[in-house]
Amino acid sequence: MIDRRRFLLSLGALAAAPAFSDSASYPFSLGVASGYPSPAGVVLWTRLTGDIGPLAIPVRWEVASDDSMKKIISHGELNADPEWAHSVHVEVQGLEPERWYWYRFTALDAQSTIGRTRTAPAASARPARLRFAFASCQHYEQGYFGAYRHIVADQPDLLVFLGDYIYESSWGKELVRRHGSPVPYALEQYRARHALYRTDPDLQAAHAACPWIVTWDDHEVVNDYADDRSADGMDRKSFLERRAAAYRAYYEHMPLPARMRPDGPHMRIYTQLGWGALARFYLLDNRQYRSWQACPRPGRRGGSNTVDVEACPRLGAPGRSMLGRAQERWLDGAFNETRAQWNILAQSTLMAQIDQLPGPGRRAWTDGWDGYPAARGRLLESVVAREISNPVVIGGDVHSFNVCQLKSDFDDPASPVVASEFVGTSITSQAWAHERLKEYLPDNPHVLYAEGRYRGYTRVDLDEKLWRADMRGMESVRSRDAACGTLATFVVEDGRPGPQRA
Numbered sequence: 174m175i176d177r178r179r180f181l182l183s184l185g186a187l188a189a190a191p192a193f194s195d196s197a198s199y200p201f202s203l204g205v206a207s208g209y210p211s212p213a214g215v216v217l218w219t220r221l222t223g224d225i226g227p228l229a230i231p232v233r234w235e236v237a238s239d240d241s242m243k244k245i246i247s248h249g250e251l252n253a254d255p256e257w258a259h260s261v262h263v264e265v266q267g268l269e270p271e272r273w274y275w276y277r278f279t280a281l282d283a284q285s286t287i288g289r290t291r292t293a294p295a296a297s298a299r300p301a302r303l304r305f306a307f308a309s310c311q312h313y314e315q316g317y318f319g320a321y322r323h324i325v326a327d328q329p330d331l332l333v334f335l336g337d338y339i340y341e342s343s344w345g346k347e348l349v350r351r352h353g354s355p356v357p358y359a360l361e362q363y364r365a366r367h368a369l370y371r372t373d374p375d376l377q378a379a380h381a382a383c384p385w386i387v388t389w390d391d392h393e394v395v396n397d398y399a400d401d402r403s404a405d406g407m408d409r410k411s412f413l414e415r416r417a418a419a420y421r422a423y424y425e426h427m428p429l430p431a432r433m434r435p436d437g438p439h440m441r442i443y444t445q446l447g448w449g450a451l452a453r454f455y456l457l458d459n460r461q462y463r464s465w466q467a468c469p470r471p472g473r474r475g476g477s478n479t480v481d482v483e484a485c486p487r488l489g490a491p492g493r494s495m496l497g498r499a500q501e502r503w504l505d506g507a508f509n510e511t512r513a514q515w516n517i518l519a520q521s522t523l524m525a526q527i528d529q530l531p532g533p534g535r536r537a538w539t540d541g542w543d544g545y546p547a548a549r550g551r552l553l554e555s556v557v558a559r560e561i562s563n564p565v566v567i568g569g570d571v572h573s574f575n576v577c578q579l580k581s582d583f584d585d586p587a588s589p590v591v592a593s594e595f596v597g598t599s600i601t602s603q604a605w606a607h608e609r610l611k612e613y614l615p616d617n618p619h620v621l622y623a624e625g626r627y628r629g630y631t632r633v634d635l636d637e638k639l640w641r642a643d644m645r646g647m648e649s650v651r652s653r654d655a656a657c658g659t660l661a662t663f664v665v666e667d668g669r670p671g672p673q674r675a
């Protein structure tokens with residue numbers, strides 16, 4: 174078997190070598206990426222595309238300590254396997270902590286662009302600062318990904334992507350470009366969708382600028398799915414096949430470590446990542462293990478925008494979970510062990526309770542944490558019980574900026590603030606009407622800021638004493654080079670839960 178593989182490999186290299194003389198068959202047209210930095214290593218990613226045939230292809234990788242790739246300090250070769258869409262995931266080890274590196278790939282006589290990445294500080298180190306950006310929700314048809322230009326210009330150490338990296342369906346108004354293919358169900362279709370998104374030059378540049386860590390939301394598979402249940406009516410077996418295809422394509426296109434490789438419809442992406450003693454990220458999976466949404470509209474599945482909480486007792490059932498019991502236990506265990514100054518829960522959606530009914534009574538949006546109040550309660554109880562230092566939740570999904578106090582009891586104004594929440598707006602995906610957000614504010618005093626008019630990202634500067642978050646809003650997503658400005662700045666002070674306007 175191995176001999177045959179070697180034989181095919183050498184054939185593949187020979188056969189494909191002359192094929193890319195034109196730029197359309199340049200094998201690195203999807204760019205390069207890196208992710209999941211540790212103090213000693215990082216994951217490097219690329220995927221070969223073009224007219225490369227069905228054979229495995231040897232790929233050489235190099236890591237240098239300088240931007241012109243003169244001082245190569247690590248290199249190796251591995252096979253881009255057609256079973257994994259010729260994607261390449263290299264786990265480089267033996268690097269020095271807390272420094273920038275450059276890398277590139279060579280295959281089929283072609284060379285990739287040079288990417289830049291960095292390692293995390295040593296576990297015991299006390300880095301003076303960390304700058305990261307977080308982003309989510311990039312509908313390809315609804316805008317250009319120009320926000321990434323501004324992220325790259327900010328020179329973050331790390332980029333955190335919080336879900337909806339692709340969209341499976343077409344919707345929205347005033348589209349700037351089209352998917353040009355139907356809703357994906359099969360592996361090849363999900364691969365093509367990821368590859369299309371990855372042709373965006375600003376997205377490619379952001380992947381090449383710094384390491385990413387990622388989690389997903391629903392649209393990487395299909396809107397509002399929950400565990401084994403699709404909102405669009407597929408039977409369970411067919412849906413799990415679809416989920417397997419979507420997860421596999423996701424793995425193939427992200428700089429994920431090999432331990433996250435999917436096994437059929439299962440793929441463990443929840444994990445934690447340390448940044449010295451300064452920060453620890455908990456990347457959560459809100460989709461794969463969650464209970465089905467409670468009280469869907471008659472004849473429907475998935476979430477509902479406005480469920481009357483009084484009329485849906487199931488909503489609050491203690492057995493319902495957002496993360497699944499195994500992930501809940503894992504997170505509680507991680508909270509028990511952390512010594513980090515800042516503990517950052519990176520997950521896909523809004524955590525604060527949002528009452529969507531102005532005046533008496535409460536209506537809830539059941540696909541978000543409001544659909545899983547008992548699970549939210551358990552998570553916040555764990556935050557309090559484990560006495561973790563400076564808990565901050567970051568999220569996406571709602572396509573608007575929201576800065577919130579997370580409380581033990583949202584209905585009680587006297588209930589203590591136990592954590593801070595920052596929800597970032599979308600890169601491009603269209604939002605609810607801003608007026609609707611404003612309408613909710615009087616009933617939700619723990620929401621300190623809500624802004625739905627702008628697409629963009631959030632930039633965070635962190636040191637021992639202060640978390641500073643700048644809400645960065647794009648003037649437009651209808652042109653790649655639109656301006657971007659800071660709409661508001663909120664800080665969190667060490668030892669004082671809850672954001673404050675700067």
Ligand SMILES: [Fe+2]
Binds near residue numbers: 310311336570572
């Ligand atoms: Fe979204």
